[in-house]
Each structure stands twice: as C-alpha cells, then as structure tokens.
Amino acid sequence: MQDYPLQVRDRLINYRHLFQKELIDSELSQLSTLADKLEKNTIAIAVFGMVSRGKSSLINALLGQKISETGAIHGVTKDVVVYEWEAKGKLQIRLIDTQGIDEVGGGMREELALKAAKQADLILFVIAGDMTRLEQEAIAHLQTFYKPILLVFNKTDLYTTCDRVAIHAALQNPEMQKLISPQEIVLVAADPKPIKVRLQYSDGRSQEVWEKPQPETQELKERILDLLNTEGKALLALNVSRSLLEIQEAVxxxxxxxxxxxxxxxxxxxxxxxxxxxxxxxxxxxxxxxxxxxxxxxxxxxxxxxxxxxxxxxxxxxxxxxxxxxxxxxxxxxxxxxxxxxxxxxxxxxxxxxxxxxxxxxxGKLGAKSLIEQIIHSVPDSSILQRFRG
Ligand SMILES: Nc1nc2c(ncn2[C@@H]2O[C@H](COP(=O)(O)OP(=O)(O)O)[C@@H](O)[C@H]2O)c(=O)[nH]1
Ligand SMILES: [Mg+2]
Structure with a gap:
C-alpha cells in the first residue's frame, strides 16, 4: 500500500509554502496541527451518540479504569474530553468523549460534539437498543464528512438473548445497511447493572448478594485495534486530507x-x-x-x-x-x-x-480532493472506507 500519510504531508507542506501569504493565522496554525498529527501518527476516536447511551461508561471500560464521569442524569459530560489510550505500535490513540447530540441546551453543545466528530479519524457511535430517527440522521450526517463509524450497541445486559438477537437483526435490515454494514456493528456492555447472585454455603445457609459483572468490551477493543492495525494509516491520511480540503475551499x-x-x-x-x-x-x-x-x-x-x-x-x-x-x-x-x-x-x-x-x-497537484479519491479507491473491499466509494 502507498504511504498516504507521507503524500498528504507533502501536499500540506507545499500548499502552505505556496499560499503562505494568503493563509490567515487560524489556517496556518491548523496546518501545523495537521502536520504534527501526521508526524506523530495520532489517531483520534470520538465517542458519539445520544445522552445516557453510555458513551462515558464505554470510555472508562476501554481505558480499564473509571476516569470519565458517568450518570443517569442528563448532561454529566460537560465538555469534549480527550483521553490518551494505550499506544499501539507506531500509532498514538486518543479517545474523545462528547456530550449527547440531544443534550439539554442542545445547539451549542451539539456543535461542539460535531466539531469533535469532525476531528475524529474514527467514530464509535453508541446506541442502546433500537435506533431513533435522530441517531440515523446523525450517522448519515457524519458520513458526509467521510467519517468511518463503528456502531456500538451498548447495554446488551439489559436485554434477554432473544431480544438482543432481534434488535441486532433489525439493525441489519436493508434500510439500515445503507448506513451501516453488519460487520460494523459491535455489541458491548460497558457498565452492566449489578445482578443478584445467591451464595450457597456448605452448612446449608444461603445469602443473596449484588454482584457487578465485568464490562464486556473485549470484542470492541479487538475490533478497534485490528482496524487501526490494517487501516490506521489510511484513516489518518483521509482525515487530514479532509481538513486540508476544508482550508483549500476557504482559500x-x-x-x-x-x-x-x-x-x-x-x-x-x-x-x-x-x-x-x-x-x-x-x-x-x-x-x-x-x-x-x-x-x-x-x-x-x-x-x-x-x-x-x-x-x-x-x-x-x-x-x-x-x-x-x-x-x-x-x-x-x-x-x-x-x-x-x-x-x-x-x-x-x-x-x-x-x-x-x-x-x-x-x-490539482496540491489538491486534497484528488488524494481523498485515490485513498478511497485504493482500499480493499473489506475496508471500512469502502462505503465512501460511491
Ligand atoms: N445496564 C447498563 N447500564 C449502562 C451500561 N453502560 C452505561 N450504563 C448506564 O447508563 C447511564 C449513562 O451512562 P453514561 O456513560 O453517563 O452515558 P453518556 O451520557 O452517554 O456518557 C449510567 O447510569 C450508566 O451506569 C451498560 O452496559 N449496561
Ligand atoms: Mg457522558
């Protein structure tokens, strides 16, 4: 495979050099940030979704510790919060927690969340059951920015196996497949509810206690690391190209x-x-x-x-x-x-x-658009980026 991050970096630097005089300060600093991102191979994963779907819980589970504040009330996560995840080989991974797309006092926060999503190389879109219209619209919107999405079906512990299968099947209907393909759906339980267990003692006594099950996020974690392993570079290059294109369009x-x-x-x-x-x-x-x-x-x-x-x-x-x-x-x-x-x-x-x-x-030679097309057309059929070929 071509070294796309290197190609993007060349274009970015040449573009900056040629149009130095015409670029405004914010664009110049944005170009520096992008070059830095390419240099350090920083992959940003934004966790996105409606309120109380368990976005912050998911981040805690992935990090393996309780760092992000969670809760049943609306709007616990006040800002976009960034966490460093384990470094994977040459890649640095960042997890970005966002507010719900529907949180109280929406407008401004929604915008913030969207800005975080725009910066992201990969999006984990958290749902907890059937998808709402708002969720479907948000996914479609994110895809217009060439954002690859893993659909994370959380809180699976709340459903019986039967219901879980039914919901999973519903997520794979033909209508939904226009948004998300089946292999992009992962089931998790980021913060499962405590369950009652009966302890039976040898002397015949028994006692009921509440026990908190371990989070079930291993499959997602593997999926993410696997994805970054094979497609991390393409995702990085694509996202930086996308930001470069935005600057080029403004200029x-x-x-x-x-x-x-x-x-x-x-x-x-x-x-x-x-x-x-x-x-x-x-x-x-x-x-x-x-x-x-x-x-x-x-x-x-x-x-x-x-x-x-x-x-x-x-x-x-x-x-x-x-x-x-x-x-x-x-x-x-x-x-x-x-x-x-x-x-x-x-x-x-x-x-x-x-x-x-x-x-x-x-x-042109410096244009980000042609590079974006090159990247998208060169990915294998199994790629998560395949969706953007159309
Ligand atoms: N039963 C169950 N509850 C969960 C799970 N994940 C999160 N929750 C609960 O859902 C509520 C909202 O979680 P939070 O992470 O704050 O959601 P956010 O608003 O999307 O960040 C909290 O009370 C969590 O304990 C899960 O896998 N199972
Ligand atoms: Mg939160």
Missing part, C-alpha cells in the same frame, strides 16, 4: 472574491485604454500611458496570486505593443493592434488565474 472562496474585483478593475482599465487610444492626439503618448497602465495591472494581479509567475510574459507582450507605438509604426495599425493586445492579454491573465484557482482548490 479558494477568498480567491474567487478577489478575482471578481480584479475582473471589474481590468474591464475598467481596458475600456478607458481603448477610448484613450482611439482619441489620443499623439500615438507615443497614449502608447506609453496605456502600456504603463496594463503592465501595472498585470504586475498587480501576478503579485496577488504568486502562482501566476508564469504569466510574466504578458508584461513583455504589453511592453512590445507599447514600444511599437512609441517607435511610431503605422499609426492606424498600431492603434488597433494595441487595443487588441491589451484586451487579449487581460483575458488570458484573468483566465489563467481562474484556472489556477480551480486547480489549487482540490483536483
């Missing part, structure tokens, strides 16, 4: 806005030049004036878009057109040739900028 948006104003200015310059050339009393004078104006415009535009250096030749063309005017070649011909040159060069220049913007936006 492109700003470019396009600038381009609009450049086009307006260029049109204005061209029309004034054309009028000036047609009306000018002395050819050498208007040639000088219009040549200077066009050159300035070209330099200004090229300066705005550093990758436009290849259009420097346009300045030469404008200069030659100007020179032909100054040298006083045939008056009529020179006049029209000049207007033509100026107009044409502006069109080529603006066109070039537009094209370059389109390239840097996603599909």
């Amino acid at each position: 492109t948006h700003r470019h396009l806005q600038k381009l609009q104003s450049s086009t307006a200015i260029a049109t204005f310059v061209f029309i004034s030049e054309a009028i000036a050339i047609l009306l000018a009393p002395a050819l050498w004078l208007d040639a000088l004036v219009s040549g200077t104006l066009s050159s300035l415009l070209a330099i200004w535009t090229i300066g705005k878009y550093p990758i436009q250096k290849q259009y420097v030749w346009l300045i030469m063309v404008i200069a030659i057109a100007t020179l032909s005017g100054v040298l006083g070649l045939d008056y009529e011909v020179t006049r029209y040739v000049q207007i033509l040159w100026t107009g044409l060069s502006l069109v080529v220049l603006l066109n070039g900028i537009t094209k370059d913007i389109a390239i840097s936006q996603g599909y």
Whole structure:
C-alpha cells in the first residue's frame, strides 16, 4: 500500500509554502496541527451518540479504569474530553468523549460534539437498543464528512438473548445497511447493572448478594485495534486530507472574491485604454500611458496570486505593443493592434488565474480532493472506507 500519510504531508507542506501569504493565522496554525498529527501518527476516536447511551461508561471500560464521569442524569459530560489510550505500535490513540447530540441546551453543545466528530479519524457511535430517527440522521450526517463509524450497541445486559438477537437483526435490515454494514456493528456492555447472585454455603445457609459483572468490551477493543492495525494509516491520511480540503475551499472562496474585483478593475482599465487610444492626439503618448497602465495591472494581479509567475510574459507582450507605438509604426495599425493586445492579454491573465484557482482548490497537484479519491479507491473491499466509494 502507498504511504498516504507521507503524500498528504507533502501536499500540506507545499500548499502552505505556496499560499503562505494568503493563509490567515487560524489556517496556518491548523496546518501545523495537521502536520504534527501526521508526524506523530495520532489517531483520534470520538465517542458519539445520544445522552445516557453510555458513551462515558464505554470510555472508562476501554481505558480499564473509571476516569470519565458517568450518570443517569442528563448532561454529566460537560465538555469534549480527550483521553490518551494505550499506544499501539507506531500509532498514538486518543479517545474523545462528547456530550449527547440531544443534550439539554442542545445547539451549542451539539456543535461542539460535531466539531469533535469532525476531528475524529474514527467514530464509535453508541446506541442502546433500537435506533431513533435522530441517531440515523446523525450517522448519515457524519458520513458526509467521510467519517468511518463503528456502531456500538451498548447495554446488551439489559436485554434477554432473544431480544438482543432481534434488535441486532433489525439493525441489519436493508434500510439500515445503507448506513451501516453488519460487520460494523459491535455489541458491548460497558457498565452492566449489578445482578443478584445467591451464595450457597456448605452448612446449608444461603445469602443473596449484588454482584457487578465485568464490562464486556473485549470484542470492541479487538475490533478497534485490528482496524487501526490494517487501516490506521489510511484513516489518518483521509482525515487530514479532509481538513486540508476544508482550508483549500476557504482559500479558494477568498480567491474567487478577489478575482471578481480584479475582473471589474481590468474591464475598467481596458475600456478607458481603448477610448484613450482611439482619441489620443499623439500615438507615443497614449502608447506609453496605456502600456504603463496594463503592465501595472498585470504586475498587480501576478503579485496577488504568486502562482501566476508564469504569466510574466504578458508584461513583455504589453511592453512590445507599447514600444511599437512609441517607435511610431503605422499609426492606424498600431492603434488597433494595441487595443487588441491589451484586451487579449487581460483575458488570458484573468483566465489563467481562474484556472489556477480551480486547480489549487482540490483536483490539482496540491489538491486534497484528488488524494481523498485515490485513498478511497485504493482500499480493499473489506475496508471500512469502502462505503465512501460511491
Ligand atoms: N445496564 C447498563 N447500564 C449502562 C451500561 N453502560 C452505561 N450504563 C448506564 O447508563 C447511564 C449513562 O451512562 P453514561 O456513560 O453517563 O452515558 P453518556 O451520557 O452517554 O456518557 C449510567 O447510569 C450508566 O451506569 C451498560 O452496559 N449496561
Ligand atoms: Mg457522558
């Protein structure tokens, strides 16, 4: 398999280098964070779901100790909380606890949870029984960000084996399979309820006591570690590409806005030049004036878009057109040739900028989009990323 993290890193660094001037501070620091993530191979796993499904309990069970606060009341987990899990080979794993997508005072916290989910390379979506509409919508939404999801069916201790099988089967119906494939569903009991056990003593006495069963999360743990082992790099590369793409889209948006104003200015310059050339009393004078104006415009535009250096030749063309005017070649011909040159060069220049913007936006050498597609198309059929091929 290709070393995708390395490829993303190259693109990220080159992009940063080329567009240094155009990137705002928050984007620059985000790029540093992303490069760092690639450097350290940090995988973030966000635990997501509705309130009281046992997200915090699950994290405690995975960590093997009670770190995250849990409870029956709404909104125990106040913020997005990050825990370091055991380092697995070269990967560093982070578990991110989030608030429920439906918690009291929703809006803001939901946004926070979503932000955490966006940062995540893998999502554990915790449910505890049949899925609600909100849960289905949330999963579909997360998938639009190319987020691979393991569906964690928690609190299985509350169901009889029969009910458990029925719910599991329901989660695998054709409608549901559009969201989650059967091999992406894992059953756990993160914090099973205490059960009554009867102790029978040898002297005939017996006593009933409450005993707390061990969490049942071993299968999930193995599934996660196995997944990271085979797909960790692809997940990491995909997620960083996705963040890079977001930055590229923001930069492109700003470019396009600038381009609009450049086009307006260029049109204005061209029309004034054309009028000036047609009306000018002395050819050498208007040639000088219009040549200077066009050159300035070209330099200004090229300066705005550093990758436009290849259009420097346009300045030469404008200069030659100007020179032909100054040298006083045939008056009529020179006049029209000049207007033509100026107009044409502006069109080529603006066109070039537009094209370059389109390239840097996603599909070009530096674009994250093409890389995302490459990654998704190169994964084996058994991959959790296979779902995003469509
Ligand atoms: N019976 C049972 N209860 C659980 C299980 N996991 C969590 N709970 C309980 O569900 C409640 C909510 O858990 P919590 O982890 O705070 O949910 P969160 O809001 O999703 O973080 C707590 O009272 C937990 O003890 C489980 O596997 N079985
Ligand atoms: Mg919680």
